[in-house]
Amino acid sequence: MTDLAALQSVLDRAAEGGRITKEEALDLYRHAPLHALGQAADAVRRRRYAGTEHIATYIIERNINYTNVCVTACKFCAFYAAPKDTKKGWTRGLDDILRRCAETVELGGTQVMFQGGHHPDYGVEYYEEHFSAIKKAFPQLVIHSLGASEVEHMARISGVSAEEAIKRIHAAGLDSFAGAGAELLPERPRKAIAPLKESGERWLEIMEIAHGLGVESTSTMLMGTGETNAERIEHIAMIRDTQDRTGGFRAFIPYTYQPENNHLKGRTQATVFEYLRMIAIARLFLDNVAHIQGSWLTVGKEAGQLALHYGADDLGSIMLEENVVSSAGAKHRSNRQEIIDLIRKAGRVPAQRATTYEHLVVHEDPANDPVDDRVVSHISSTAIEGGTAHPELKLISTN
Ligand code: SF4
Numbered sequence: 001m002t003d004l005a006a007l008q009s010v011l012d013r014a015a016e017g018g019r020i021t022k023e024e025a026l027d028l029y030r031h032a033p034l035h036a037l038g039q040a041a042d043a044v045r046r047r048r049y050a051g052t053e054h055i056a057t058y059i060i061e062r063n064i065n066y067t068n069v070c071v072t073a074c075k076f077c078a079f080y081a082a083p084k085d086t087k088k089g090w091t092r093g094l095d096d097i098l099r100r101c102a103e104t105v106e107l108g109g110t111q112v113m114f115q116g117g118h119h120p121d122y123g124v125e126y127y128e129e130h131f132s133a134i135k136k137a138f139p140q141l142v143i144h145s146l147g148a149s150e151v152e153h154m155a156r157i158s159g160v161s162a163e164e165a166i167k168r169i170h171a172a173g174l175d176s177f178a179g180a181g182a183e184l185l186p187e188r189p190r191k192a193i194a195p196l197k198e199s200g201e202r203w204l205e206i207m208e209i210a211h212g213l214g215v216e217s218t219s220t221m222l223m224g225t226g227e228t229n230a231e232r233i234e235h236i237a238m239i240r241d242t243q244d245r246t247g248g249f250r251a252f253i254p255y256t257y258q259p260e261n262n263h264l265k266g267r268t269q270a271t272v273f274e275y276l277r278m279i280a281i282a283r284l285f286l287d288n289v290a291h292i293q294g295s296w297l298t299v300g301k302e303a304g305q306l307a308l309h310y311g312a313d314d315l316g317s318i319m320l321e322e323n324v325v326s327s328a329g330a331k332h333r334s335n336r337q338e339i340i341d342l343i344r345k346a347g348r349v350p351a352q353r354a355t356t357y358e359h360l361v362v363h364e365d366p367a368n369d370p371v372d373d374r375v376v377s378h379i380s381s382t383a384i385e386g387g388t389a390h391p392e393l394k395l396i397s398t399n
Pocket residue numbers: 070071072073074077078079080116117118149
C-alpha cells in the first residue's frame with residue numbers, strides 16, 4: 001500500500017532542495033499525487049530562478065536536415081533511408097543549407113540544429129566543411145547540433161578518436177551539442193529500439209569528453225517505446241551521475257515517441273499524464289541540471305503549457321523547419337505569437353532566449369509583442385517528395 005505521508009515527506013525534502021535517491025524518484029513517479037508532484041517541482045523551479053521566476057523562455061531556431069541516409073536503422077525512426085534505398089534517400093547541398101541559414105537569420109532565429117542520418121560517407125571532414133561555411137556566412141548563428149551518436153559515427157568514418165572529432169568540429173564552428181540520440185540510455189530499452197547505436201554508457205562518455213573540452217550540451221529522453229518506469233528513472237539517474245562530474249548539461253528535454261511510419265508501429269505511447277509526471281520528477285531529481293524544457297511538438301501545446309506548472313522553465317523552440325519527428329506523426333504546429341500567448345496565459349512573462357538561456361527580449365507588455373507572421377513552425381518539404389523548402393518565404397542571397 002502506498003504511504004502518502006512518506007511520499008509527501010520525500011516531496012517536501014526535494015522541494016526544499018534536498019537530493020532524492022533513484023528509489024525515491026521511482027516511488028514518487030509511480031505513486032505521488034499529480035498535483036503534489038507539480039507543486040513540489042514548481043517550488044524547486046521558483047527557488048532556482050528567484051527574481052526571474054515569473055519568466056518562461058522560448059527560442060527561434062531551425063532544424064536543418066542535411067541527409068536522411070542512415071546506416072543505423074533505429075526502429076522508432078520514420079525519417080531515415082537505408083543507403084541502398086536510392087529512391088527515398090536524399091542529401092542536401094551546401095548552397096541549400098546556407099539558404100536555410102539565411103532564412104533563419106531573416107526571421108530572427110538565433111540557432112540552427114544540424115540533424116541527419118549517419119551517412120556512410122560523412123566523416124569529420126564533412127562537418128568541418130559545413131560548419132565553417134555556415135560560420136563564415138553567418139557568424140551570428142549558433143550551431144547547436146548533433147550528439148554523441150554522430151560523433152561516434154563520424155570518428156569511425158574518419159579513423160580518429162571521439163576527442164579529436166569533437167575538437168575539430170568545435171574548431172570549425174560547432175558551439176554546443178543538441179544531445180540527440182540519447183533515446184533511452186539503459187541497455188534493455190536502448191537495444192530494443194536502436195540496436196545499432198552506441199551503448200548508453202558510450203553516449204554519456206562522449207558527452208563527458210565534450211564537456212571536458214568546453215563543449216556543453218543539452219540532454220534528451222525519448223518516452224513511450226515500451227520502457228518501464230524504472231528504466232525511465234534509470235535514464236535520468238545516468239544523466240545526473242555524469243552531470244555531477246561535468247556540469248555540462250544545460251537542460252533536460254523529455255519528448256514522446258510518435259507512432260507513424262516506423263517499425264515499432266505504435267505499440268506503446270507515453271500519455272500526457274506520464275509526460276507531466278516526468279517533467280516534475282526531472283525537476284526534482286535533476287538538481288544539478290538548470291533547465292527543464294516543456295515541449296509542445298510531440299505532446300501538444302496544452303501539455304507544453306501545463307509543463308510550465310510542473311517544473312519546466314522553458315517551452316522550447318519555434319522550429320522554422322522540422323522533419324524528423326514530424327515524419328513519425330507529430331502534427332502540432334505553432335508560431336511565435338501563439339507560443340507567446342501560451343506562456344502568458346500560463347501566468348508567466350514570455351522571453352525569447354539565446355542557446356545559452358540568456359533572455360534576449362522579455363515580452364513584458366502585450367502591446368509591444370513582435371508581429372511577424374512568417375515566424376511559423378513548418379514541416380519543410382524535402383522530406384516530402386516533390387516539395388520545395390518554404391516556398392512562401394522570401395529567399396535571401398548568401399552572396
Ligand atoms: S534516429 Fe537518427 S540514427 Fe536512428 S535511424 Fe533515424 S536518422 Fe538514423
